[in-house]
Amino acid sequence: MDIYIFIATIIGSLAWPIASVIIVIILKKPISKLLQSIKKLKYKDAEFDFGKEIVKISEGKEPLNTPLSYKSAELAELSPKGAVLEAWLSLEQTMIDALGPKATPKDAFSMAQGLRINGKLSSSSYERLQRLRKLRNIVVHIPEHELTTDEAESFIRLVNDLRLEINNA
Numbered sequence: 001m002d003i004y005i006f007i008a009t010i011i012g013s014l015a016w017p018i019a020s021v022i023i024v025i026i027l028k029k030p031i032s033k034l035l036q037s038i039k040k041l042k043y044k045d046a047e048f049d050f051g052k053e054i055v056k057i058s059e060g061k062e063p064l065n066t067p068l069s070y071k072s073a074e075l076a077e078l079s080p081k082g083a084v085l086e087a088w089l090s091l092e093q094t095m096i097d098a099l100g101p102k103a104t105p106k107d108a109f110s111m112a113q114g115l116r117i118n119g120k121l122s123s124s125s126y127e128r129l130q131r132l133r134k135l136r137n138i139v140v141h142i143p144e145h146e147l148t149t150d151e152a153e154s155f156i157r158l159v160n161d162l163r164l165e166i167n168n169a
Contacts, residue, residue: 068160080151085136109130
């Protein structure tokens with residue numbers, strides 16, 4: 001066996017594993033974005049679902065138990081996605097009002113940063129807001145995503161708690 005045959009054999013043996021690693025590296029971000037858009041993912045013992053994510057967001061936080069308005073409860077019953085969107089829009093308006101007339105809000109992310117810098121939003125509340133923003137984006141941008149009334153009501157309560165915190169700061 002001469003050296004050229006040996007090198008050709010080594011390259012032939014390593015071609016598919018190297019190609020696989022390169023493909024995984026290239027597709028890492030698109031795959032992670034795709035996984036975030038799935039409502040419920042289950043593999044062995046690991047599982048993601050909107051309702052459980054709501055529970056995680058509310059963990060470690062003393063609930064303020066803000067009551068749902070009749071309008072919010074009715075909307076959550078009729079259209080859970082619409083209720084989530086309505087709650088999010090009210091949070092955005094609260095952030096705009098709290099930032100004041102001189103602020104030029106661009107999006108929820110920059111408004112939340114501004115509130116955190118101004119001391120109107122604690123670090124833990126900022127993190128909760130960002131996690132809620134991700135859930136809101138899933139609900140709004142993934143048409144196949146199903147949402148229950150209870151999940152929508154939990155989302156609304158968490159948003160209302162954030163609104164109350166911002167208004168009281």
